[in-house]
Amino acid sequence: MASMSGTAIATSARPQFAARAQVVKGFSGLKSVSFSIQRKSFPSVRLQAASRRLQVSCAAKPETVQKVCEIVKKQLALSDDAAVTGESKFSSLGADSLDTVEIVMGLEEAFGISVEEESAQSITTVQDAADLIEKLVDAKSS
Numbered sequence: 001m002a003s004m005s006g007t008a009i010a011t012s013a014r015p016q017f018a019a020r021a022q023v024v025k026g027f028s029g030l031k032s033v034s035f036s037i038q039r040k041s042f043p044s045v046r047l048q049a050a051s052r053r054l055q056v057s058c059a060a061k062p063e064t065v066q067k068v069c070e071i072v073k074k075q076l077a078l079s080d081d082a083a084v085t086g087e088s089k090f091s092s093l094g095a096d097s098l099d100t101v102e103i104v105m106g107l108e109e110a111f112g113i114s115v116e117e118e119s120a121q122s123i124t125t126v127q128d129a130a131d132l133i134e135k136l137v138d139a140k141s142s
Helices: 062-075 097-111 117-121 126-141
Strands: 002-006 010-013 032-037 045-050 053-058
Touching: 062 097, 062 126, 097 117, 097 126
Parallel strands: none
Antiparallel strands: 002 010, 002 032, 032 045, 045 053
């Protein structure tokens, strides 16, 4: 049996119906979902509205998120016990626009990538940064 659950919805399907697609008109407040099929877990996915379409993108690997958290702590001179998670907003951690630029530069150096200015401006959370890094690293290795 397959199931999908999230902050706002929960649904399950029998295996014979799992391949059928359902059209969803929209979500209110649903940001990410996790999948598990027969006790096997899969990475969380983030949902993003994109011009009347629902865009689903895989969330970054936990190792990437952790490395980004460490870089953010270092760039912002936060203590080791400071709580920084994927959901942490740079602004909530005390970062201003210059700090955010320095964080992006640190991420570029650590991961060997180059982040376009337009993409850098869309980063507001640690998870946003980790997702972008995974996308750029995958594109670079292709």
